[in-house]
Amino acid sequence: MNTSKRISWPEKSVRLQQWGSKLRLSRNVAGSFFLIATVLxxxxxxxxxxxxxxxxxxxxxxxxxxxxxxxxxxxxxxLFALFVVCFIVEQFF
Structure with missing residues (x-):
């Protein structure tokens, strides 16, 4: 979670801390993903x-x-298991 300064996340991984320090880059990447999904x-x-x-x-x-x-x-x-179950249900049922 990159947008709120009030939320504390003590067990944040090192990779997420790196992305959190680069606020503009992470927002641009997220916006680009949303734009690609919208175009598709x-x-x-x-x-x-x-x-x-x-x-x-x-x-x-x-x-x-x-x-x-x-x-x-x-x-x-x-969350990954939920995604896999939803993907399987979507593809085969």
Whole structure:
């Protein structure tokens, strides 16, 4: 979490501390990823529905980060397992 100065994260890894010290770079990388995802959504779904899908994905990512990060319901392995399960369900069912 790079945007708030009030949140403390004592067990932050060294790599995340390095990214946190480079605030402008990390924001640009995150914005670039979102822009790429929006362009790909627009390319595959059309302009209107692609923009709508990008907004929905942004809201979902925000909700999940608010839900999982501060309360520490899931760790990194748990989030990865949840991603794998959702990916499998999406692909095969």
């Amino acid at each position: 959504s627009m390319a595959f779904l059309g302009i209107g529905s692609g923009i709508f899908a990008a907004v929905v994905m942004l809201m979902a990512a925000g909700c999940l980060s608010i839900l999982f990060f501060p309360f520490r319901y899931l760790g990194l392995r748990g």
